[in-house]
Amino acid sequence: MNTRDKAWITMLFICNYILTKLNLLIYMTKIFLLKILTKIFLPYILEVYITKRERMIKMRANTIVGQVARGDKFFKRDIEIEKILRQIEGGRNILISAPRRVGKTSLMSYIKENPPKDYRIIYLNTESVNSGNEFFKKLLNTIIREFESLKKYTVSIKKFLSKIDGIGKDGVTLSDKELNYFFELIDFFEKLNLENEKLVIMIDEYAQTVQNILKNEGKERAVNFLQMNRELRQKDFTKSIQYVYAGSIGLENVVSKIERTNDINDLVSLKVNPLDNEETKGLINQITKDSGLVFNDDVINYIITKMEWLIPYYIQILVDEIDQMKSKRDVAVVIEKEEIEMAFEKMLEHRTYYSYWHERLRSLNKDEYNFAKEILNFVSENDKISSSEIFNVSQKYSMDNVDYKEVLNELKHDGYLNNEENIKEYKFNSPILKVWWYRNVAN
Numbered sequence: 143m144n145t146r147d148k149a150w151i152t153m154l155f156i157c158n159y160i161l162t163k164l165n166l167l168i169y170m171t172k173i174f175l176l177k178i179l180t181k182i183f184l185p186y187i188l189e190v191y192i193t194k195r196e197r198m199i200k201m202r203a204n205t206i207v208g209q210v211a212r213g214d215k216f217f218k219r220d221i222e223i224e225k226i227l228r229q230i231e232g233g234r235n236i237l238i239s240a241p242r243r244v245g246k247t248s249l250m251s252y253i254k255e256n257p258p259k260d261y262r263i264i265y266l267n268t269e270s271v272n273s274g275n276e277f278f279k280k281l282l283n284t285i286i287r288e289f290e291s292l293k294k295y296t297v298s299i300k301k302f303l304s305k306i307d308g309i310g311k312d313g314v315t316l317s318d319k320e321l322n323y324f325f326e327l328i329d330f331f332e333k334l335n336l337e338n339e340k341l342v343i344m345i346d347e348y349a350q351t352v353q354n355i356l357k358n359e360g361k362e363r364a365v366n367f368l369q370m371n372r373e374l375r376q377k378d379f380t381k382s383i384q385y386v387y388a389g390s391i392g393l394e395n396v397v398s399k400i401e402r403t404n405d406i407n408d409l410v411s412l413k414v415n416p417l418d419n420e421e422t423k424g425l426i427n428q429i430t431k432d433s434g435l436v437f438n439d440d441v442i443n444y445i446i447t448k449m450e451w452l453i454p455y456y457i458q459i460l461v462d463e464i465d466q467m468k469s470k471r472d473v474a475v476v477i478e479k480e481e482i483e484m485a486f487e488k489m490l491e492h493r494t495y496y497s498y499w500h501e502r503l504r505s506l507n508k509d510e511y512n513f514a515k516e517i518l519n520f521v522s523e524n525d526k527i528s529s530s531e532i533f534n535v536s537q538k539y540s541m542d543n544v545d546y547k548e549v550l551n552e553l554k555h556d557g558y559l560n561n562e563e564n565i566k567e568y569k570f571n572s573p574i575l576k577v578w579w580y581r582n583v584a585n
């Protein structure tokens with residue numbers, strides 16, 4: 143190798159060296175620039191993404207479907223609340239009647255949490271209670287639990303508790319073996335010194351209890367149970383103790399079946415109505431507040447016309463469907479009529495939302511059930527049924543005059559049918575229930 147070649151090779155090495163260094167420099171610069179860009183922009187990108195997600199999460203309608211509406215989920219129904227409070231403050235015993243899902247329990251819960259001055263309110267649900275003694279035991283337990291933590295009642299509670307072994311998981315256990323909780327309850331009330339306070343005992347699903355007793359223990363026990371409750375309402379201490387009975391099945395219907403209407407004729411009967419148009423607007427506005435769902439008046443009126451029977455439950459379900467349809471929103475969206483149509487269709491896909499109504503009919507005997515089913519099938523197909531057609535169907539099931547009218551009354555009470563427009567013609571209250579029945583039961 144001559145000197146020239148050597149010089150060339152050296153040159154090549156040097157060039158290679160410089161190029162490698164240059165590459166490294168470019169690579170480093172790239173990394174540096176990337177770092178700077180990431181530092182500047184990533185937080186911004188993340189923030190945009192997170193706030194979008196946060197907004198999406200925050201933008202939820204405040205709906206509640208099925209459970210008791212409490213706190214900020216409760217829409218204050220002034221008319222109904224006022225109606226109940228007026229009777230309570232007037233010292234009456236009340237029977238609240240309304241079909242399923244109209245909002246009875248939610249109203250009672252609101253009144254319990256916001257009682258009138260000097261009133262203490264106790265609530266219990268006796269749906270699964272099957273005997274009179276179990277009923278009075280549950281009542282006594284609930285009352286003792288309410289009072290035992292209150293200092294001003296210590297003396298009266300102690301007087302009563304002195305003969306009690308203790309309060310176990312299962313509630314109060316009294317020393318004697320065979321206990322008659324009805325008498326224990328009376329004894330307790332006699333020892334209880336309420337001073338200026340008044341006690342209101344709210345018993346939810348009371349009619350169901352009467353029905354359970356009727357089914358499990360027979361008519362005599364059911365009659366006896368009604369009489370004991372009446373006696374309780376008429377004792378001396380009653381001036382400061384009042385009762386509010388409620389339930390989704392009609393107490394009047396159950397009681398008239400066993401011809402004991404007299405046993406409840408001291409109760410003031412209050413009907414909880416569906417919402418009116420203004421309340422419907424109020425409820426929709428309340429549950430969609432800050433949710434990014436905009437229901438303008440036109441659309442709300444469209445809902446009102448389509449829904450007809452404006453029970454809070456259906457409104458909650460409808461808004462919930464819209465909320466889910468628009469779950470990806472992070473800015474306000476105006477709801478259109480077509481979307482309401484879609485939501486109505488989606489509402490009907492939930493079998494369980496409406497099966498309460500159907501389940502309720504299962505407590506009828508076979509002929510009564512088949513009669514009721516045929517009537518409802520007919521109305522779901524033909525929009526209405528006349529009294530004479532109803533009579534004809536009743537003959538098919540060889541039901542006498544009283545029987546079929548009682549079943550018809552139950553269908554009215556349970557919220558299926560009404561004959562308000564024309565006394566001789568029955569229609570579904572709710573187009574939703576009608577379509578649901580047509581699709582799921584009739585066909």
Ligand SMILES: Nc1ncnc2c1ncn2[C@@H]1O[C@H](COP(=O)(O)OP(=O)(O)OP(=O)(O)O)[C@@H](O)[C@H]1O
Pocket residue numbers: 206207208209210211215216217218219240241242243244245246247248249389390454455456458498
């Ligand atoms: N005041 C209210 N505010 C908001 N939603 C309500 C209100 N009342 C009822 N609802 C709606 O209706 C549903 C049923 O309410 P609630 O349980 O109070 O009715 P109910 O008449 O006691 O029903 P059931 O006959 O089945 O016992 C609730 O889950 C809620 O969706």
Ligand SMILES: [Mg+2]
Pocket residue numbers: 246247248346
């Ligand atoms: Mg209820």
